Amino acid sequence: MYELDRVVVLAGGLSAEREVSLHSGYRVRDALAEAGIDAVVADADAELLTQLRTHPPTAVFPVIHGASGEDGAIREVLGLLGTPYVGSVASACQMAFDKPTAKALAAAAGVTTPPSVTLPRETFHDLGAAAVIDLIIAKLGLPLYIKPSRGGSALGAGPVHLATELPAALLSCFAYGDIDLGQGPQALPAVEIVPGDGGYDYAARYTAGKTEFYVPARLPGEVAAQVARIAIAAHSVLGLRDLSRTDMIVDEAGTAYFLEVNVSPGMTETSTLPMALEASGHSFGAICVRLLELAAARGA
Numbered sequence: 001m002y003e004l005d006r007v008v009v010l011a012g013g014l015s016a017e018r019e020v021s022l023h024s025g026y027r028v029r030d031a032l033a034e035a036g037i038d039a040v041v042a043d044a045d046a047e048l049l050t051q052l053r054t055h056p057p058t059a060v061f062p063v064i065h066g067a068s069g070e071d072g073a074i075r076e077v078l079g080l081l082g083t084p085y086v087g088s089v090a091s092a093c094q095m096a097f098d099k100p101t102a103k104a105l106a107a108a109a110g111v112t113t114p115p116s117v118t119l120p121r122e123t124f125h126d127l128g129a130a131a132v133i134d135l136i137i138a139k140l141g142l143p144l145y146i147k148p149s150r151g152g153s154a155l156g157a158g159p160v161h162l163a164t165e166l167p168a169a170l171l172s173c174f175a176y177g178d179i180d181l182g183q184g185p186q187a188l189p190a191v192e193i194v195p196g197d198g199g200y201d202y203a204a205r206y207t208a209g210k211t212e213f214y215v216p217a218r219l220p221g222e223v224a225a226q227v228a229r230i231a232i233a234a235h236s237v238l239g240l241r242d243l244s245r246t247d248m249i250v251d252e253a254g255t256a257y258f259l260e261v262n263v264s265p266g267m268t269e270t271s272t273l274p275m276a277l278e279a280s281g282h283s284f285g286a287i288c289v290r291l292l293e294l295a296a297a298r299g300a
Helices: 018-034 048-054 073-081 090-097 099-108 121-127 129-140 163-175 202-206 221-237 272-279 284-298
Strands: 007-010 039-042 059-062 144-146 158-160 178-180 185-187 192-195 211-214 243-250 256-262
Touching: 007 018, 007 048, 018 039, 018 284, 048 073, 059 073, 059 284, 073 090, 090 099, 099 221, 099 256, 121 129, 129 144, 129 163, 178 221, 185 221, 221 243, 221 256, 243 272, 272 284
Parallel strands: 007 039, 007 059
Antiparallel strands: 144 158, 178 185, 178 243, 192 211, 243 256
């Protein structure tokens, strides 16, 4: 066992997912404490670099969600400091955080992805929103699901059932698991998400009782195996390490479609990665310790 003298859990940040990140950070800290490891929670603020230089940690466990936490920026800074950390390197995070890039790489590796269109805000402004919307509907049909190319927690994302709903959905959009323990990535049991009438929005994700979760997911054996293969393929083709969460949708025919991958998954009571760990017989705290040991052993 690698000696973990000083562990820092990075949580918070300035994204719209700050509160969820803090919740994740405190849960990781508490799980580490139960496993016998003292850890402190630190925010990504103006004091952080001084704190890390003055008291260099054995390893850092980043659980900052959204921008800076998932786009590789904070990991790039940790690398500049020479600080060991849990999770994927900055370059891999950059590819995973950009959903169209991750989708293209997964498709190139033979993973099935749903048809989609990715356009910046300027395209709708310069070419005329109505004309572009008509082209999108003609190509993809209805219903559609709109989401930002970056970000998480379902912020700015939502379904569109009618053509008249698409402009408002676009405005909202523009406003805003695997685990690798050093022996190759292993797919955890899939978690099936059954949201209530309001869909799987921010509140449904983080309010206990608003969403039903089934773990393992209620899938036939061959479909569950397909889902596991896709999760491992996405983790591998994007060059990720330590942990990731792959989101998929399975149609009525049993075909699984890759949607996106998250390099800094939530660690709250309603987050799917801890659920999958528990269902597979792993202790959440023990896995957090093991990931920190791996990080400390390999260095920055």
